[in-house]
Amino acid sequence: MRYLIILSSFLMSATTYAQNGVLTGTISASGNPLAYASVSLRGTSYGCTTDQYGIFKLAGIKPGEYVMVCSSIGYFAKHIRVKISGDTVIQNAELQEGSSKLSEVIVTGVSRATELRSNPVPIAVITRKEIQQSINTNIIDAITKGVPGVTAVTTGPNISKPFIRGLGYNRVLTLYDGIRQEGQQWGDEHGIEVDQYAMARAEVIKGPASLTYGSDALAGVINLIPYIPAGENGKLNGDWTTEYHTNNGLIASSLGLAYKKNDWKYAFWATGKTAHNYYNKVDGYVYNTAYQEYIFSGMARVDKPWGYSQFSAAAYNNKQEIPDGSRDSLTRRFTIQVAEGANDDIKNRPFAPVKWLTSYGITPLHQHIQHYRIYNKTEIKAGSGIFSTSLGWQQSVRREYNHPTQPEQPGLYVTLNTINYDFRYSPQVWHGWETSFGLNGIYQNNASKDATDFPIPDYGLFDIGAFAFAKKTFGKVDISGGIRYDTRHINWNDFYVGSNPTNGFEQKVSASDPAGKLQFPAFSHNYYGISGSLGFTYNISEHVLLKANIARGYRAPNITEIGSNGLDPGAHIVYLGNRNFKPEFSLQQDLGFIAYLKNADLALEVFNNNIENYIYQSRLNDENGNPVIIVPGNTTYQYQQSKARLYGAEFTFNLHPQATKWVEFDNSLAYVIGLNKNQKLIEQSNGAAKYLPFIPPLHWQSDLKFKWNASLGWFSKFWLRTGLDFFAAQNRFYALNDTETPTTGYTLAHAGVGSTIKRKSGKPICELFIQADNLFDVAYQSNLNRLKYFEYYTASPNGRSGIYNMGRNVSFKVVFTL
Known part of the structure; x- marks a missing residue:
């Protein structure tokens, strides 16, 4: 090769x-x-x-x-x-x-490399150093701590789905090294299948990024850039990270190796994590929140004067427990399901054994996720232009085991195969105009295997879009924009289910089976949309910028929104879709002011986003106001569609005095309001449907950091930081049918200390980090934590409902230089 x-x-x-x-x-x-x-x-x-x-x-x-x-x-x-x-x-x-990030060179969200400062689209960067200096159980948690306006819907400590300015699920496009990550991301309990320790940085676009990536980038893009250990030519280089968390006993180890020989570079990563149930002072150990995760990936790349070509592959394997909230009504101790159907007495289930609560083993009721990825990226310099290609294949295998009487029988078993393709050409600059043209999309096929529950049909999907992008500088003004056209075809055949005599559950059967029932009638539809953006950056001075951008985003409905009709066992939700849904279109205006002063950074970004055909989840009640129960022990959600508006702002103020370079004081504030514009529904519900679901509350974050470059024996580059995270009460929520409930505000404190350990020769041995989250062990529930709603009873003896977030957690991390 x-x-x-x-x-x-x-x-x-x-x-x-x-x-x-x-x-x-x-x-x-x-x-x-x-x-x-x-x-x-x-x-x-x-x-x-x-x-x-x-x-x-x-x-x-x-x-x-x-x-x-x-x-x-x-x-x-x-x-x-x-x-x-x-x-x-x-x-x-x-x-x-x-410390300012205003001038870092990035590539996300635009069609050719550009500087962050000149891009009118709101973009943030979180570096590897920032990722390392915080406690994280996955890469999305690291981003939410470092980028204002980014939050996550969580299901336990290891599952986080990114939301940008109140929009999430398939509206946030996650990329891995520029290749769109495709798993079963439609579900609440479906996380991101990537290695958090193998990241060099994360780049976040806030707002519609459909221009470059097409559908599924309505809210923005998160691009995860892999880390390649650097070192001398002809010598094996690398690092080894090991980490321990006190709360859930997390043990993690990650090895990264790289070898460079002239124009060729090779890299390999291997990561393993295991954790038992997490703890908080309200619930104790939260039963069924343990997990095991193993990831292997590698890369080979050649860099030549003509460009480069890179081949990469990864294998991800995760066994993840999902709690169901089952517990005793009086003692509030967690219980376990041991029977099914009419034999399952929810109020008299046995207690979860104490030894299980701190065991690293995985219980029979869990989900098993495997994800495989192979891709090639090639860039060829054609004169003064660039031709680049990206071709990839991914397979996501998801099994959810929810049958205690037959633990080897998965309730959900789906396999998703995806082919990614992307072709772009950036010609030579012509009279100061930088232009790019591209064509990209995906082909997918999803199929159910040996399962008993079928929330979605087997389907095929083909997506393709073409775009044109242009940029030019006129004196102090940088102008950029473009247009794109997308089309997506999705289809499935009649899908029948019937009784499986070998296990007593349902199975997928053929149309000729006399006992079969039609669960998903055949469907075929084309979705299409035009998107684009136009913006400018006005350089008031070298360090003061004004940015403005207007963008139209597009998103086709995902598979659950149009096709779901069944139980997702891991989510404990029966989803009901609507095949008549139309694509979402957004029109968002962004205005930003950024100033890098001698002793501080200052940034203010405001946005207003109007969405046509917004799709959201709502609990389903019957005509008497009682919750619809299709599968006992599971809630029922029906997707709705209406107009919506989201608006808000992010403010950042970072103080780094030149006279005292050893101190930094970073502050950020993020706020978003999401309004449902279905006036008829709002009136019928007496205002309960006024707001959109999953909208984060006002979030203020403050961090004080001290740095000393002095050496003390083998120790050098000391740092100490402490800070607060304040989350206001969220009283603007989607209250219809108790889909959401109010959330009280809370304040979390964190602290950390770190140092570099060097040999006498000055060569680094390792970096040491000791950090603590929720320092004062506050009992709290995030309004974006799905476990808040995992409750079997309408009242409890201690007045607490649902499952609470993790309590105090101390992390010990060492990164060795090899």
Whole structure:
């Protein structure tokens, strides 16, 4: 494969360097070489990273004047005008250290690499360092702690579904290295199947990103960039992370290895996690919240003057318990289901054995998720343009075991196969215009296997969209925008279920089976939509920016919204869809003000989002006002559609005085209101349906950090931080049929300390982190925690209903440098 890639690109690159020039030099910071910094020529395909000595080299550059952009995370970008002739030009650059992220180079949400500061779309970046310096059980939790406006619907400690400004599920598109992540993300208890320890950074687009990615990016995009350990050429490099949590006994270990030989780079990651049930002072140990997770991934990449090609693969395996809230009505001790149907007496189930509560074993009632991913990314420099492709295959296998009398029989068993494709071309800059054109989409096939419950039909899906993007700078104004057209076809055949004589449950049967009943009548439909955006960034000065953007987003209904008609065992919900639903369209306006001052960062972002055909879940009651129970012990939800409006703001104020560089004070505030615009329903419900479900409350976060670069023996680079998370009460909720209930406010404190341990030679051995969340062991329920509604009784002796969030948790983490 290596020689095939080189040979296929030789003729293309052979004429590139005739009469062309070379740009080389050293990038440094504080007088020291800066390894792995990015160097590019603005508006072109020329770009590279520095080696371990801070040296870079760009060859084959056509003669002319360019702007060289030098950047690295944690430093301010530098712009230098250079004139290229047919000779070698030497240009060095010194970067200034800073905590502002205004100038980091990113690639998410736009069609070619651009600087964060010049992009009018609200985008945030969370780095690997920030991910490491907080307690996380998955990567989405890390993002919610570091990016204002991002929250998560959770089902236990290891399942978090991202929400951006009050919008989630299939409205948030999650990417892994630019490849859209496709699992069974329609369900509440379906998490993100990625390795949290293998992330270099996460990039978050707030707002419609349909222009680049099409459907399912109505709320925004989260792009997870894998981490590749850096090191010397020809030497095996890597790091090993080990972590322990006191609350649920989490034991985690992750190994990352990388090897670079000239133009070739290889990387491998292996991660394992196991945890028992988590604890809080209201519920004690919350039965059935343990999990085991194992992930393996690898990558091979070649970088040549003509571009690069990369092959990657990953295998994810997770056994995850899901609680059902079953407990004794008087003692509030958790109980376990041992019988089914008429033999199951919910009020007289046996207590969960004490030894099970802190056991690392997985109970028979759990879900088993496997996810496999193989993909290729190739980028070829065609003259001064770039042609890039992404091709991938994914398989998601989900089994949910909910039969205590037959623990080996899955209730839900679905297999989803997805093919991803993406083709883009960014031609040479023409009169200052940077343009890109692309075509991308997915093909999917989902099938039920040996199951007893069928919430969705077997279906096929084909999605394709084309877009055009343009950007130009006029003096102090950067303007960018584009347009896109998408079409999605989804279909399924008649789906019959009937009795399975071998186990007494239902099974999928053929249409000719005389005992079969039609659960999902055949369906075929095309959805299509036009989306786009237009925005500008006005550089009031080098450090003060004004941004404005208007975008139209598009999303086709997902499979549960149009096709569901059955029990999802892991969610304990019977979903009822509506095949007449129309696609969602949003029109969002964003306005932002950003200032990087000498001693502080200041950012204010406000947004207003109007959505046509908004789809949401609502509990179903009968005509007498009683909850509809189709499957005993499980609630019934029916999808609804109406107009909606969401508006709000995020405010960030980070203080980093130059006179006292050892102290940082970071603050953020996020607030969103979601309104249901179905006036008829609001009037009929006496205002209970006024607000949208799953809207986070006002959230204020404050963090104070102290840093000392002094050394003490083997210890150096000490840091200490402490902070508060304040969540206001949420009284603006979707109250119809008790779909949601009010949530009281709460304040959580956290603290942490860390240091680098070095050998006498100065080479680092490891980094040590000790951190605590919920320091004062507050008993609380997040309004986005689904376990809040896992309750069998209308009243309890202690006045507490549902399951509470995790109590105090202390984490010990060590990252060894290999």
